[in-house]
Amino acid sequence: MAQEAEDDGAQTFLLTAGEAEATVGYKLRLAQILAFRAFEEKLSDRGRAPRYLGLLAIIRNHPGQPQSRLAEAVALRRSSLVTILDILAGEGLVERRPVRGDRRSNGIWLTKMGSRVVDELLAESRRHDAMLTEGLSQEEVGAALRALDRMILNMRNAEGG
Amino acid sequence: MAQEAEDDGAQTFLLTAGEAEATVGYKLRLAQILAFRAFEEKLSDRGRAPRYLGLLAIIRNHPGQPQSRLAEAVALRRSSLVTILDILAGEGLVERRPVRGDRRSNGIWLTKMGSRVVDELLAESRRHDAMLTEGLSQEEVGAALRALDRMILNMRNAEGG
DNA sequence: CCTGGATTGTTCGATGTCGAACAATACGGC
DNA sequence: GCCGTATTGTTCGACATCGAACAATCCAGG
Secondary structure, eight states, X not given: OOOSOOOOOHHHHXXXXXXXXXXXXXXXXXXXXXXXXXXXXXXXXXXXXXXXXXXXXXXXXXXXXXXXXXXXXXXXXXXXXXXXXXXXXXXXXXXXXXXXXXXXXXXXXXXXXXXXXXXXXXXXXXHHHHHHTTTOOHHHHHHHHHHHHHHHHXXXXXXXX | OOOSOOOOOHHHHHHHTTGGGOXXXXXXXXXXXXXXXXXXXXXXXXXXXXXXXXXXXXXXXXXXXXXXXXXXXXXXXXXXXXXXXXXXXXXXXXXXXXXXXXXXXXXXXXXXXXXXXXXXXXXXXXHHHHHHTTTOOHHHXXXXXXXXXHHHHHHHHHTTO
């Protein structure tokens, strides 16, 4: 009966907080919040590109895709992407172009500046990854990546079904 | 030069989106968004407890902790936790009690109902985890958990220093 | 003691994401 | 060709989280 507050040192508390019941989902969340926040803070002088680097990288690898497809790729909503693309277009990183054969949709493309910014930020991103996975072996990192891929796949397959 | 939009099927696009440049940080984010969203949607009829299950579990394991300590444990800000605890207290899951010896801080405790709700939701959470990690072996899940722990540790050590 | 700096909870305005709606456009079955 | 249904981008109001400020309280050094 823990009717009395425990007297952990702060360190011990943080390390063991929720440990007993901690699930993959929970640790996933914690790690993501901390990693994402740190990355954004480190690059707070580069506009909003760091936050949307994933999106920008996808646009570079798959230029001309419609917004709806991009939204699905980064697991955000169609409606959220509107504002995001407005911002990125406002910063001159991205362009909406008409798509021949479908007057509903826009194709999204990187500008030259956008392409350059993505290059720079991907380098930063790799440095950040190194910090994030410090103390893990190549094999462990690889295994974690494969596990994450599988989780992403599992959740995508479950979506809307 | 990919000046022409590619003609992936939607499946292929999703699977390979950003694959070339994908970092641990990015996949972490994607997996977390999808997993968290699915968990919340599945339990949309249980108030706001699902979203804050991690917090509630920590309160159960470490009753009587001050808000600031809890905020750090779940990687949210002190100011954010105020609203959250207001809500959880409003739903009757949590109580603020005065702390003897420090009139600034509150100790946070689960109510009986809160404790019951946490039990139920932790069971749901384990089921959700099973879905999330489907297709991964016990060893792979264990390795992923250890990797996540390490990443959390790394980011915490880097914080503010 | 007592005074200056830290810590705690709180408020408040700013920003990001969401879901539900909508108009414009595409498309399949007839 | 025509019509019902899907899809696309968009707007709008709701909500979650943030950072900066603040008052109350604690505490360490003189």
